[in-house]
Amino acid sequence: MHPRDSAPWVAPPPPLVPALLDPLAGARVTSADEAGVTLDVRTASGRTGTLRLRPATDNSLRITLRLDGVPTAPRVSLVTPPADTGCLVERSADRLTLRLGSLAVDVHLSPLTLELTECHLLQATDVSDPGDRTTVLPLGVTELADGQLVHHDSWFTEPDEHFYGLGERFTGPDLRGQRVDCWVEDAQGSTGTRSYKAVPFLLSSRGYAVLVDTTTAASFDLAHSNTGAWSLTVPDEELDYYLIAGTPTECLRTYRDLTGPALLPPAWAFGPWISGGFRPDSAADVRERGRRIRELGFPCDVLHIDTYWQRPGCWSDMEWDGEAFPDPRGLLIDLAGQGFHVSLWTNPYLSVDSPHFAEADRNGWFLRTxxxxxxxxxxxxxxxxxxxxxxxxxxxxxxxxxxxxxxVLAAGVSVLKTDFGEAVPVDAVAYNGMTGDRLHNLYPLLFNDLVAEVTREVAGHGLTWGRSTWTGGQRHGAKWTGDSNASWQDLASTLRAGLSLSFSGHPFWSHDIGGFHGTPEPELFVRWAQFGLLSPLTRFHGMTSRLPWDFGEEAYAAVLHAARLRTGLLPYVRRSAADAVRTGEPLARPMALDHPGRPDAHAADLQYLLGPDLLVAPLYAPGGRRQVWFPPGEWLPYAGSGGPIDGPAWRRVRIPLAAAPLWLRAGAHVL
Structure with missing residues (x-):
């Protein structure tokens, strides 16, 4: 009934119409040694296959189920476990136990059930309602109406368990009670269930995580269909996932070890970025923006020029509009002389009106039907x-x-904004034989990998400023949370989406200060700017002006103050960013990350620590007041925000318009 349910999709996920549930019904051990355990398995309908349990790292186990006779198709693995990890296997008549460095898994053979012993996580197998109808998707497959197989598995959940991760989630970091499809989409805003960034990495407050190695539309039912269990569904030719044990920070470190480290952006990228916006632009306008910024002394390291650096109708041709920008090289030299780096927009689509369309079509350079x-x-x-x-x-x-x-980069551009990337249809066919159901989620990685490769070659770094991503996309450095509206509601959902991304192994995110669509009123602009200037990365951008001096003197003074604060904090931010790359932990740390055992930390999902010692609590409603949860320890307020506060405690605080929503951990050194 909701209008959003019928909103158009750019490239919807494939429909899954179930025909027959076929769980595993029997297993026989064929090998058990330091390389893991292999079992021959049989489903309820008689299908046969192999279940493998292999050590991946000292705190993670790789679980792979593949049935015999399932056709293979081009697919890409995005997880690379170390090759030298072994385990100890203990065996009895009806059970095996695999022991790794900090993980132990019991394998009960009749009925076949796995249990992660440290946190008493038990696989859910035969769970039915009073009518004897199955209410979970046990380890096994479901045959679809078209004959394809979908793999699935389920585990019991505790009543007070919280679930995080799975990419950018505007509904909030805690996903319990939701059904989440991992499918990168043009979210068409920032207040719905669609997401530009999906990562099939699930993090539990109970001390474990799950990482699914697939590029298909993996789905997670998180105590939604059955409040006592959670399920994962993978429409791939095999089920291949990693069960990880540890605290949330330990699990994030393992995600880093399995998928690669985040890229550390260059030092200048942590300063403010200012855009002319998604509207017509010219060299004269860009020069005037640069002149005004330097004249006013407003901190700015990057000038962004959006789509209109190219000819209208020819976006993504990667060619300057000769009328609006008659001397691009001269412009870039002038801006560099003023201390600006320049960012340009691009995307991987080609308009039918492009003069290059016919050539690309003739050469077979487009995805095919x-x-x-x-x-x-x-x-x-x-x-x-x-x-x-x-x-x-x-x-x-x-x-x-x-x-x-x-x-473009060789002419003096520093970085590209890699927009879009979510439009691969499920029935598309690629040159390498891959179909859209597998390429769709992979495509943003291919696009950003290509741009990052050339950027590294020409500019000496691999940073891209991307909108969509999947597993491993942290290697591209920067992500922004898409096209929000200029509203208080969108500010709050943008904050929650960023923290969700923090839980998903992507430490460096940003957003459009003031929102993308519409024009913010001055108070909203100030509060969004304060949030943005205390985010991992920061950019002013929208469809109308986001130039700070266009919102009145009082607003400009407050934003200038926050921008200068950002500049003063840059050494601390850069140190913390380097630590994030090294550890796999985020730069913006959600409260529940460090305090998974405290109920208040899970409720405090509109605040975060920037690095280890700065507590940031953005204003998400007008009026200058909000509730803040202070973690254990003493917290010293930024000027104008009251006196010291001892945590753990909730406090209703007042933050004047000109003051940043910021507290410092007592005894810390940030300058």
């Missing part, structure tokens, strides 16, 4: 002509895009 034609469709919500999606598995298409990125 099942009939073999180039796929074209709406990726701009009807505001612009149809576009095609570059097939980045095609060497020719990838080389073409590399060449255009290289030429």
């Amino acid at each position: 099942p009939s073999g034609a180039s796929w074209t469709g709406q990726v701009w919500g009807g505001a612009h002509p149809d576009s095609a999606v570059l097939d980045l598995t095609h060497p020719g298409a990838a080389d073409w895009l590399r060449g255009r990125v290289r030429r």
Whole structure:
């Protein structure tokens, strides 16, 4: 009934129509040694296959289920476990126990059930309602109406258990009670259930995590269909996931070890970015913005020029609009002389109106429909002509895009904003044989990998400023939370989405200060700017002006104060960022990350620690007052926000417009 339920999708996930539930019904051990345990398994309908339990790291176990006779298709693994991890296997008549460095798993053989012993996490198998109807998806498969198989597994949950991660979630970091589909989407705002960034990494407050190695539309039912259990569903040719034991920070470190470290952005990227916005622009306008910024002494390290650096209708051609920007090289030299780095917008689509469309179509450089034609469709919500999606598995298409990125960067551009990337249809066919149901979630990684590769070659760093991502996308450095509205509600959901991303192994995120759509009123702009300037990365951007001096003298004075505070904190922020890369922990630390055993920490989902010692509690409503939970210890307020506070404690605080929503851990050194 809700209007959002019928909102159009750019590329919806594949429909799954179940026909037959077929759980595992029997198992026989075929090997058990330091490399793990292998079992021959049989399903209720008689299908046969192999279940493998293998040590991955000293606190993680790889669980793989593959049934015999399932067709193989091109797929990509995004998880790389160490090759030298072993385990100890203890065996009795009806049970095996696998022991790793800090993890032990019992394998009960009849009925087949796994148990993570440290936190008493037990696999849910035969769970039914009073009518004897199954209410979980036990380890096994479901045959769909089209004959395909979907793999699944379920585990019991505790009543006070909290679930985090799975990418950017605007509904809030704690996902208990929700059903979450991991499918990168044009979220069309920031207050719904769709997300630009999906990561099939689930983090529990009970001391474990799960990482699924797939690029398909993995789904997590988190005590939604059955309040006593959670389930994962994977429409892939095999089930391949990692069960990780440890505190939330230990689990995030293991995610880093399995998928690679985050990229540390260059030092200048942590300063303020200022954009001319998503609206017509010119060299004269950019020069005037730069002149005004330096004249006023407003801190700014990066000037961003959005889509209109290119000709209208030819966006993503990666060619300057010669009328609006007659001398790009001269402009870039002038801006560099004033101390600015320059960011430009791009995306991986090509308009049907582009002069390069015919060549790319002729060369087979676009994703194809099942009939073999180039796929074209709406990726701009009807505001612009149809576009095609570059097939980045095609060497020719990838080389073409590399060449255009290289030429732009070589002229003096520092970084590219890699927008979009969510439009691969499920039935698309790629050059390498991969179909859209597997390529869709992978595509943002291919796009950002390509741009990062050329950026590293030309500019000496691999930073991209991306919108969509999947497992391992932390290697690209920066993500922003998409196209929010200029409203208090969107500010709050943007904050929660960022903290959700922090729980998902992606430490460096940002957002459009003031919101993207609409024009914020001055108080909202100030509070969003204070939040943005105390975020991991910070950028002013929108469809109308986000230039701080356009919102009145009082607002400008408050934002200037926050920007200068950011500048003063940069050494601390950069040190903390380097620690985040080293440890896998986020730069913006949700309260529940460090205090998973404190109920108040789970409720305090509109605040965070920036690094280890700065407590940030953005204002998410007008009036200058809000509730803040102070973690254990003494907290010293920023100027104008009251006296010291001893935690753990909730306090209703007043924060004047000109004061930052910030507290310092007593005894810490941040300057």
